[in-house]
Amino acid sequence: MELPIFLALDFPTWEETNQFINKNELQGVPVKVGMELFYREGPKVIERLKENNHAIFLDLKLHDIPTTVKKAMRNIAQFGVDVTNIHAFGGSEMIAAAKEGLEQGAQNGITPKLLAVTLLTSMDEHTLQHEIKMNDTIDNTVVRFAKLTKESGGDGVVCSAYEAAAIKQSCGSDFLTVTPGIRLANTNKDDQKRVATPSFAKNNGADMLVIGRSITQAEYPNKMYQQAIEEWKTVVKS
Incomplete structure (x- = not known):
C-alpha cells in the first residue's frame, strides 16, 4: 500500500461520501469504511470505492461465535477489501475461524489482512478496571490480546499509538x-482518550494510521490529509 494513512469515511450515505471525496480531490486515497456507512449502503459502497482505486479497510469489528464469524468473513473476503477486523475479546477460536473464512473467500489468491481490535481508543484504565473489571493496565492487556491474535493466525491489531512499540517488541516487526x-497537531481530541499525532505514532511503531475528524471536519480536508502525510514523514528523535 503506497500511502499508510486510511481516511475514515464516517458519513451516513454514499452520496455524502462521494461528494466529500470529489469536492476535496481525495480520489484513490486509502479509506476506512465503518459501520455507519456500510450498514446504510451495504456492499455496493465497497464496489464503488474499488472502482475509484481506493484501498479499503472494512471496519466492522466482528464479535460472535466462531462459526458465524467464519461465514461472515468468507463473504467479506469476496468484496475484495484489503483489511478487515474482529474483536480480540472473541478469543483464539474466533480469531482462527475469522482467518479461515477470509482464506476461503479470498479473491484472485489475495487474502485480506485480519486485524483484531485490542481495546477501543475511547477506553481508559478507569473503564478497563472499574467497569469491565479487568484488573490490569491498558498496556499489559493490549499486549496480551496482541499475542493471542498472533498465536491464532491474525496479521496484526488495531491499537493506540501508545501500545504499538510494546506490541512490536512482543510480536515481531x-x-x-x-x-x-490520530489527531493532527492543533486539532481536538473529541471523544477519544488515547490519541496521538502521526509523527508520534510512526516513531512509536505504528505501521498504518486511521484518521477521521481531523481531516473530514477541517475547513480544507485535502490540505489536512497532506499535512498528515508530512507529519507521518517526520520522525521524532528520542
Missing part, C-alpha cells in the same frame, strides 16, 4: 499495528 485515535 512483521506483526501489523494499525492506530486510530
Whole structure:
C-alpha cells in the first residue's frame, strides 16, 4: 500500500461520501469504511470505492461465535477489501475461524489482512478496571490480546499509538499495528482518550494510521490529509 494513512469515511450515505471525496480531490486515497456507512449502503459502497482505486479497510469489528464469524468473513473476503477486523475479546477460536473464512473467500489468491481490535481508543484504565473489571493496565492487556491474535493466525491489531512499540517488541516487526485515535497537531481530541499525532505514532511503531475528524471536519480536508502525510514523514528523535 503506497500511502499508510486510511481516511475514515464516517458519513451516513454514499452520496455524502462521494461528494466529500470529489469536492476535496481525495480520489484513490486509502479509506476506512465503518459501520455507519456500510450498514446504510451495504456492499455496493465497497464496489464503488474499488472502482475509484481506493484501498479499503472494512471496519466492522466482528464479535460472535466462531462459526458465524467464519461465514461472515468468507463473504467479506469476496468484496475484495484489503483489511478487515474482529474483536480480540472473541478469543483464539474466533480469531482462527475469522482467518479461515477470509482464506476461503479470498479473491484472485489475495487474502485480506485480519486485524483484531485490542481495546477501543475511547477506553481508559478507569473503564478497563472499574467497569469491565479487568484488573490490569491498558498496556499489559493490549499486549496480551496482541499475542493471542498472533498465536491464532491474525496479521496484526488495531491499537493506540501508545501500545504499538510494546506490541512490536512482543510480536515481531512483521506483526501489523494499525492506530486510530490520530489527531493532527492543533486539532481536538473529541471523544477519544488515547490519541496521538502521526509523527508520534510512526516513531512509536505504528505501521498504518486511521484518521477521521481531523481531516473530514477541517475547513480544507485535502490540505489536512497532506499535512498528515508530512507529519507521518517526520520522525521524532528520542
